[in-house]
Amino acid sequence: MSRMKQKYNDIVPALREECGIENPMQTPKLEKIVISVGAGEEGKDSKLIANMVDTISLIAGQKAVVVNAKKSVAGFKAREGAPSGIRVTLRGENMYNFFDKLVSIALPRVKDFRGTPRKGFDGRGNYNFGLQEQLMFPEVEFDNIIKTHGMNITIVTSTESDKEGFALLEKLGMPFAKGRN
16 A cells, blocks of 8 residues: 555544544545646657657656647647647556655655645646646656656545545645645
8 A cells, every 4th residue: 555545544534524524435535636738839749749758657657648639720720630738647556656756755846846826726626736847756867858848737536625625635745835825
């Protein structure tokens, strides 16, 4: 069992008490983590896309897939079937391992890091935030990167309220910024 899964099992009683949950099956838990990268102009270069897929796969510990555009949009210079991004969905043990690495290793390595914004919740208990570059992860070697890119991370929880989602992530060790925003 991963360290983060064990931590979740340890915080369940306190989480149920804080949220006023009587039924143990309603206790908030992590369902999945989605890491996505928009290709943008880099979508035209297959070498760059392959490098981005390799980097995200290395970070996630699971093979990332290329997402192709479903429609052509002239304003975005997107062609149907052309690569528009990279995505990987983590569940189970891989999800807990990635979350542990994100919270305990990667985020503390960000220069001038003051915490993740509190306003990233979507109204249904899920949390979204972005990272500026992939170099904060220890697996990534600078020499193997063609071009630095950011990524969006979505943490999907089983709860329907932002308050319970925030309590879950805070107890799991997510470093939220101090203050109101």
